[in-house]
Amino acid sequence: MDWPTAITRLGGDHQIAAVAWNDLETRYAEPHRRYHDLRHARAVARDSGALAVAFGLSSRERALIAVAAWTHDVVYDARPGEDEQASAAWTRDELANARVPEAEITRAEELVLSTIHHAAPDDDVLATALLDADLAILGASPEKYQEYADGVREEYSIYSDEDWRVGRATVLESLLARPRLYRSDIARARWESKARENLAGELTRWRGADPHHR
Known part of the structure; x- marks a missing residue:
């Protein structure tokens, strides 16, 4: 689900939301980003949306997941925890500006914050869609996975x-x-099987680079 549709379905003003989208695009295009850019946000929005449909979630619930998917890394300075909190604050401010109801703002904010530790109650289906989609890259092809791993390394240069x-x-x-x-x-x-293969392969490579590892 795209940004204007999500905001409209949550009762917000799509014209005001368009201004927020311009800021979002600018932020995701920051030069220090090598993986956590708009391509990542787009992929999470796509995959979480597909999971939400498979889970049979309502239009409103799918809109909440979409908002969180688009904004969960809108602030990114390779500072785990701080980035997610700042992204949640950005989400709150921009949804409030677009006159989205408070209950919806709070829920979207909660979803963004759930990405700090990738944890949420077992019965939180919205968080499940978001968090599973955020890790979908782990189960990508070996080539895509390597691009992801290289990008994250550059972000932590x-x-x-x-x-x-x-x-x-x-x-x-x-x-x-x-x-x-x-x-x-x-x-x-x-994604699970391929993700474990990719993770194990990367771990083997790093162990091979350890002069003390036998």
């Missing part, structure tokens, strides 16, 4: 290769240790 290797390996090990990467059966059937 402030870190040395050694510091990045250690930190990234820890993240990969943590992901692989999860009993499941995706919250929904649909997403697991679609």
